Amino acid sequence: MANKLYPDAATALDGLLFDGMTIMSGGFGLCGIPENLIAALRDSGVKGITAISNNAGVDGFGLGLLLETRQIAKMISSYVGENKEFERQYLAGELQLEFNPQGTLAERIRAGGAGIPGFYTKTGVGTLVAEGKEHKEFGGETYILETGLVADVSIVKAWKADPHGNLIFRKTARNFNPMMATAGKVTVAEVEELVPAGSLDPDQIHTPGIFVQRLFVGRDYEKRIEQRTVRQRETA
Amino acid sequence: MMWTRDSQAARAARELQDGFYVNLGIGMPTLVANFIPEGVDVTLQSENGMLGMGPFPFAGEEDADLINAGKQTITELDRTSYFSSADSFAMIRGGHVDLSILGAMEVADNGDIANWMIPGKMVKGMGGAMDLVAGVKKIIVLMEHNAKDSSAKFKRACTLPLTGKGVVDMVISDLAVLARPAKGAPFRLIELAPGVDLDTLRMRTEGHFEA
Numbered sequence: 001m002a003n004k005l006y007p008d009a010a011t012a013l014d015g016l017l018f019d020g021m022t023i024m025s026g027g028f029g030l031c032g033i034p035e036n037l038i039a040a041l042r043d044s045g046v047k048g049i050t051a052i053s054n055n056a057g058v059d060g061f062g063l064g065l066l067l068e069t070r071q072i073a074k075m076i077s078s079y080v081g082e083n084k085e086f087e088r089q090y091l092a093g094e095l096q097l098e099f100n101p102q103g104t105l106a107e108r109i110r111a112g113g114a115g116i117p118g119f120y121t122k123t124g125v126g127t128l129v130a131e132g133k134e135h136k137e138f139g140g141e142t143y144i145l146e147t148g149l150v151a152d153v154s155i156v157k158a159w160k161a162d163p164h165g166n167l168i169f170r171k172t173a174r175n176f177n178p179m180m181a182t183a184g185k186v187t188v189a190e191v192e193e194l195v196p197a198g199s200l201d202p203d204q205i206h207t208p209g210i211f212v213q214r215l216f217v218g219r220d221y222e223k224r225i226e227q228r229t230v231r232q233r234e235t236a
Numbered sequence: 237m238m239w240t241r242d243s244q245a246a247r248a249a250r251e252l253q254d255g256f257y258v259n260l261g262i263g264m265p266t267l268v269a270n271f272i273p274e275g276v277d278v279t280l281q282s283e284n285g286m287l288g289m290g291p292f293p294f295a296g297e298e299d300a301d302l303i304n305a306g307k308q309t310i311t312e313l314d315r316t317s318y319f320s321s322a323d324s325f326a327m328i329r330g331g332h333v334d335l336s337i338l339g340a341m342e343v344a345d346n347g348d349i350a351n352w353m354i355p356g357k358m359v360k361g362m363g364g365a366m367d368l369v370a371g372v373k374k375i376i377v378l379m380e381h382n383a384k385d386s387s388a389k390f391k392r393a394c395t396l397p398l399t400g401k402g403v404v405d406m407v408i409s410d411l412a413v414l415a416r417p418a419k420g421a422p423f424r425l426i427e428l429a430p431g432v433d434l435d436t437l438r439m440r441t442e443g444h445f446e447a
Contacts (some may be wrong), residue, residue, distance in 0.1 A: 028284040028321070029307040031300065054321070081360030082307075099359070102283060103325030103367030110322040122370040123329060126401030128353075129366065159301075171318055172285050173301040178320045206320075223300035226307040231292040 004165050004209075005194075006216040009040035012188050016153050017041070020048040020073075024109065024151040024180040025063060029055050029082070029226050032173030033062050036190045036218040037155040042066055048073045052109070052149060054102060054176055056080040061224060070094070076149070078102035082226065101129060104146050106179060112148035113182025113211075120145055154184025157218070158207070161191040162198070165212030166205045174206065181211040190218035237431025238381075238410040246271040247427075248337055248378055248408050252278050259283065259328065259368060261338030262306040264378045268337055279315060281333055283364040285324050288316035305364065328364065329371035336372040338365060340379045340404075342394045345423055345443030347404040347416070349377060350396035362399060369400030381409035381440055388442035390414065390423075412437050414445050422446055 006012035023041070027033030038057075041049075042065045049072045056075055057064035066072050067085050074096035080086050089095040100108065101123045111119055120143035124130050134145040156177040159170035167189055169177055181187045189212045239247065245267035252258065252268075256278045260266055269291075272278055280289040282304040289304060290311035298309040327333055340351040349369060352362035369375055379389055390407060406415040406426075413427040423445040428437060434447055 028305075029303065031284070031303050031307070077361060079361035079363040097359075099361050101362050101366035102321070102364040103329050103371075106321035106325050107329075121329065123367045125370065126348075127366060127398045129362075169318075171299065171301040171312070172282070172303055174318055174320055175285050176321045179322050225298060225300050225303070225309055227303070227309065228298055229292045229308040229310075230295040230298065233294055 004213060004215045005163055006214055008216055009036040009190060009218070010043065012214045012216045013037065013040055013044060013153075016186055016188070017044050017046040019046060021046065021152040022050040022052065024149075024154040024184055025051060025053040026154075026156040026175065026177035026180045027053065027055070027062065028172065028175035030058065030062050030224045032157050032169065032175050032177055033057070034155040034157040034190050034218075035221055037188060038063060038065055042069055042071065045071070047071050050074040050076065052076045052151060054078050054105060056083045056086045058082045058226070059085050061222070067095070074098065076100060076105070078105050099129070104129070106176060108146055108149040109176065109179040109183045112150040113179055116148050118145050118147045149183060151180070151184045152186070154180040154187040156181050156187060156189050158189055158191045160193045160195055160200065161189060161212070161215055162195055162200050162209075163215075164197060165189065165209030165215050166200055167191070167207035167212060168200060168204065169206050178207050181207045186213045187211055188214040190216055192218065192221065237429065239429040240410070242267060243429075244378055244408055244410060247413065248376055249273060251335065251376060251406070252276050253334070256334040257281055257287070257327075257332065259333050259336045259372065261336070261365070263339050265337040265339060266306065281324070281327060282310075283321075283324050283328060283368070285319050285321055286316065287319070287327070288313045290316070325364070325367055328367050331371055331373060333372045335374045335376065336368045337376045337378055338368065340377045340389070342389055342391055342396055343377050343379070343404050343407055343443070344391050344394045345445065347402040347419060348394045349375075349399045349404050350394040351399050353397045355397065365399050369403040374405050375403050376406045376408060377404050378408050381411040388440060390441050390443040390445075392443055411440065
């Protein structure tokens with residue numbers, strides 16, 4: 001069996017990075033982001049990245065780390081509202097931005113990973129998103145053509161993995177990670193826990209190992225919460 | 237007298253039907269969850285990958301891996317399932333979600349909605365809003381009837397970049413409920429907030445509606 005196991009993020013990215021590359025990065029907000037791999041990308045100094053990610057992190061964390069160091073040239077995202085440095089760079093013309101509706105983004109990545117170059121969707125018809133795109137009628141309704149997305153490298157975060165690269169995600173930390181794992185020419189996964197081969201229930205695996213080329217156990221997870229909301233216990 | 241945000245949310249909750257799968261937008265629509273009528277069972281969908289969203293956790297029980305689309309910590313229920321963003325939007329775009337309640341900056345009397353961008357100012361992005369208005373069976377907008385500069389938000393035509401064309405079924409503002417029986421039909425006044433009369437509503441509305 002090919003060895004997919006690496007000791008850490010920097011080693012797992014070794015030989016994969018080049019200036020101007022396209023990187024998909026999993027997560028929704030700060031939930032389920034590959035914290036170790038983002039830090040290693042920052043330390044690598046790779047520049048001119050096109051980053052495909054639903055969000056842009058926050059100032060000083062998540063993809064915000066790579067915005068601070070100006071390593072990202074272009075973002076393809078659905079929502080970037082939590083990041084002031086992003087706003088500054090975008091308004092100053094230093095950063096390109098392509099907004100995709102969240103479902104279109106998810107489906108473009110799913111399609112890319114499945115070898116589907118394009119698909120038609122109703123989402124965005126009659127809006128800025130539809131400008132310049134092919135329109136086509138199906139059953140009397142108008143749809144627009146969206147294209148599949150692939151990346152040079154996908155970086156994803158899972159909860160558990162086995163040495164074959166089979167992945168299990170936890171709760172809403174799954175989000176974009178499974179599709180991105182399919183759409184990277186090389187997919188690097190960081191996980192909280194590595195378990196022996198045979199100890200994951202094959203019926204419960206979310207991402208089969210064929211989609212994962214490199215794997216390591218991450219460390220020092222912060223797992224920051226953006227909006228800590230709680231309710232009061234009713235007291236008797 | 238006008239409806240408060242809570243009264244608006246409670247009025248919107250009366251549109252919930254037993255067995256509905258519902259997606260609530262960020263902000264005022266989130267309040268609707270507090271007013272689900274007795275005996276009406278609805279399942280809340282969160283577009284970041286969860287069906288069967290529970291209430292906020294008790295202090296100390298927050299889980300960083302368990303958030304809603306507004307990035308708030310939440311809890312699961314005995315019916316909960318988790319899935320990827322692609323599966324989440326298969327539910328939304330595939331027409332499996334019965335109702336979406338969302339906010340808006342403008343709604344036009346042809347059902348157009350604008351809620352994601354103000355040109356020249358920072359653009360935060362549309363998130364899942366364009367998918368929701370395009371794919372969910374029924375779209376209810378919860379908004380103030382007038383903007384801070386008192387301009388009408390229910391308009392002849394939207395001036396801001398659209399989120400969707402001809403998609404809104406019902407508007408619940410702090411003054412009134414306007415709705416239409418089908419996409420393409422004109423909006424009609426369904427209900428006035430207590431103390432609001434038709435003349436006031438007309439004065440504060442730009443878009444056409446049938447009284």
